[in-house]
Amino acid sequence: MKGLFSACCLVMLLVLGTAEEVEDVLEPPMRERSHIDATLRLNEETKSDDYSATLQRLKKIYHTAVRPLEQAYKYNELRQYEITAYPGRTLASSATDGEITSKPMVLFLGPWSVGKSTMINYLLELTDSAHQLYTGAEPTTSEFTVIMHGEKTRSVEGIVMAADSARSFSPLEKFGQNFLEKLVGIEIPHKLLERVSFVDTPGIIENRKQQERGYPFNDVCQWFIDRADLIFVVFDPTKLDVGLELEMLFRQLKGRESQIRIILNKADSLATQELMRVYGALFWSLAPLINVTEPPRVYVSSFWPYEYNPETHKDLFLKEEISLLEDLNQVIENRLENKIAFIRQHAIRVRIHALLVDRYLQTFKDKMTFFSDAELVFNEIVEDPDKFYIFKSILAKTNVSKFDLPNREAYGDFFGINPIASFKLLSQQCSYMGGCLLEKIERAITHELPVLLESIGSGKNPTFPSCDTTGCGEKPKNRYKKN
Structure with a gap:
């Protein structure tokens, strides 16, 4: 009856009301976001730390002490994915100045339509703007999208990013032109992006083979995983099934457990008892894939700009969101170390x-x-x-x-x-x-x-x-x- 009444109201508005009134009914109210600015310290007029001298010294140490031995013994030709004894962040080839001086990178991974792009839009206040990342109920992100700081909002093609030696993406040329066509950069003048960059990835589709993408998807994911400072693996309560492609992803994340954060998104779409079942089912599905004593931190919330469903634990979801933002801020603060x-x-x-x-x-x-x-x-x-x-x-x-x-x-x-x-x-x-x-x-x-x-x-x-x-x-x- 409630659904029928809402439908009748909508028909009445379409007949009698204005387009703006219809939009107000369809779109939930936006929620207050001051906690984001406060936790990430975006409004503080603090003196920016001058790390240029330290970075220059780091580059000098690398070029005088590390690089010569790399070149003399061809370290970059030692196949990275076979060095299984090396856990954690790895660098199979010589580092570039762009990699040494680059900002921390936050990588978003997970199945399709779980809210990865929506979460980035929310953090950067891009929702309903002309530059928001495209979102939808169907698989929408087909590119690897790098969101970084710029003086004005503009898009940068993958071939341009790979050709620019000042950036840290020149090694991506090895994956071929087909991949570079699926790589896009977006520069936005946002204060958060002065200290961190985001990478949005195509959603995992279990019935799709690597060959259908036209480039080595797993190898590209590995390249970003090896350089990410924080990895958000996002799940939807309705997409907890684990297939071959998701298994491969977690094999690639082996040894990176300290950087991984699991996000159970869209949590306010479920009743409390149902959410508890889903939370348990998520751990049941991931347990064989994360073989460590202490599992990664799991955040349960709804990361989008609209108000939580009033019939759910919105106070808990807000605390979870603030904890995630503190986690992100810690990575930013420790970037040089x-x-x-x-x-x-x-x-x-x-x-x-x-x-x-x-x-x-x-x-x-x-x-x-x-x-x-x-x-x-x-x-x-x-x-x-x-x-x-x-x-x-x-x-x-x-x-x-x-x-x-x-x-x-x-x-x-x-x-x-x-x-x-x-x-x-x-x-x-x-x-x-x-x-x-x-x-x-x-x-x-x-x-x-x-x-x-x-x-x-x-x-x-x-x-x-x-x-x-x-x-x-x-x-x-x-x-x-x-x-």
């Missing part, structure tokens, strides 16, 4: 890779005789590295954790495209003026990057040893050269 920690983590991986290549090369040289077949000798080493203590020797001679060692099978492919003879021993990677590459990256890992990180909290300028105290001009002492 996270960047330094990321570069240090990357430097550790580059160092381990260089040590392993050096050990493979030294073993090969030791095994070779005048009558040996070089190809047969090296194939034997690659096929059974444990026989020659390749990995165990790294653990014995250096302060390397066994949990940081990469997958040994990855080196079969690596040496398949990079002949062992194309590398030099670490003991030969030294120069009179420049010092040894290994010692430079070790100094960055153990001293320079920790000092830079400490300087952020103390507010003091970092101090590093000068050539007068370290003897930069002296002939370097090579600890790795055999006597």
Whole structure:
């Protein structure tokens, strides 16, 4: 009867009323949003922190201490997805200045029409504006959309984003022109975007194959996952089924549990008892996919600009929304610390890779005789590295954790495209003026990057040893050269 009465009222308005009156009936009232500005501190006239000097120092450390070893041992050709021992944020290729200086990235993932685009519109006040992200009950987002700050609102094509070396998206060219046509950037002059960027992704459709998209969807998702500081995986109460594509997504998120936040959206569309059942069903569906002791944080609310359904727990939903905004603000506040920690983590991986290549090369040289077949000798080493203590020797001679060692099978492919003879021993990677590459990256890992990180909290300028105290001009002492 209630539905019939509403329909009758609507017909009456269509006959007797104006278009504006009809719109008022159809559209629920907008809810107050001052908590967003307060939690994210968008209205505070605070002095912006000048991190340019720290970022310049970070870039210098990377280019002088980390990049040379990357290039010397071709770290960027080590296949990333096979390095299963490396949890968390990874960087398979050389970092660009754009990646080092880029803002924190928040990635939105999930099935189609769960409210990802609506949530971004809500946070950035784009709802009902000319520049809002398109939303609807059907699959609407077919592109990877990067929402970033700009002096005026405009769209940027994917090919332009990939060609601009000042941005951090140039590596996306490797996914081909078909993908670049599905990549779009939107620049908006919003205060929140001065400190963070959002990435909206196409919804997961379980009956669609990667080939139908025209580009490697999972590989593109992995690229964004590896660079995201915060990952929102959004669900709708009516779309809790787990299929092959969603399973693949959670396999790609393995090791990133600390960055993942699960969002059960549109919560005010359900009665309390039904919402409890859905919440339990969500955990039941995701339990096999998230195999960790402590599951990711789950936020239950309705992230859109309209008033909550009055017959639901709107106070709870508001508290959940504020908690999520605090989470987002924490990522923004810690952006520089996270960047330094990321570069240090990357430097550790580059160092381990260089040590392993050096050990493979030294073993090969030791095994070779005048009558040996070089190809047969090296194939034997690659096929059974444990026989020659390749990995165990790294653990014995250096302060390397066994949990940081990469997958040994990855080196079969690596040496398949990079002949062992194309590398030099670490003991030969030294120069009179420049010092040894290994010692430079070790100094960055153990001293320079920790000092830079400490300087952020103390507010003091970092101090590093000068050539007068370290003897930069002296002939370097090579600890790795055999006597």
